[in-house]
Amino acid sequence: MHELALTESILRILEAEADRQAFTRVRAVWLELGALSHAEPDAIRFCFDLVMKGTLAEGARLDILRTPGQGWCMACAAEITLGQRFDPCPLCGGHQVQVTSGDAMQIKELEVA
Numbered sequence: 552m553h554e555l556a557l558t559e560s561i562l563r564i565l566e567a568e569a570d571r572q573a574f575t576r577v578r579a580v581w582l583e584l585g586a587l588s589h590a591e592p593d594a595i596r597f598c599f600d601l602v603m604k605g606t607l608a609e610g611a612r613l614d615i616l617r618t619p620g621q622g623w624c625m626a627c628a629a630e631i632t633l634g635q636r637f638d639p640c641p642l643c644g645g646h647q648v649q650v651t652s653g654d655a656m657q658i659k660e661l662e663v664a
């Protein structure tokens with residue numbers, strides 16, 4: 552499952568941050584998830600509880616913030632907002648659209664102890 556691998560990569564980031572910043576517990580994680588990413592928030596939540604069991608982030612709260620997708624329409628030569636991957640350009644209806652942001656996932660903030 553895609554979301555399981557993503558959640559395991561979150562755990563590795565948390566462990567690296569714990570080493571760097573010398574904290575031992577993670578209480579909450581704010582995760583930014585682009586609207587164009589392939590990950591399902593519900594599936595991430597499910598995997599998060601599973602993967603964090605027995606780790607420094609066991610029982611941590613997970614807040615998922617959706618960020619809009621951005622693309623570049625080659626026909627309009629304009630920056631456009633995309634609701635979903637493979638959406639046509641909202642200005643001209645064309646499909647010559649390159650995704651420029653909103654397809655990534657990143658940890659925005661941590662609450663630690």
Ligand SMILES: [Zn+2]
Binds near residue numbers: 644
């Ligand atoms: Zn266009």
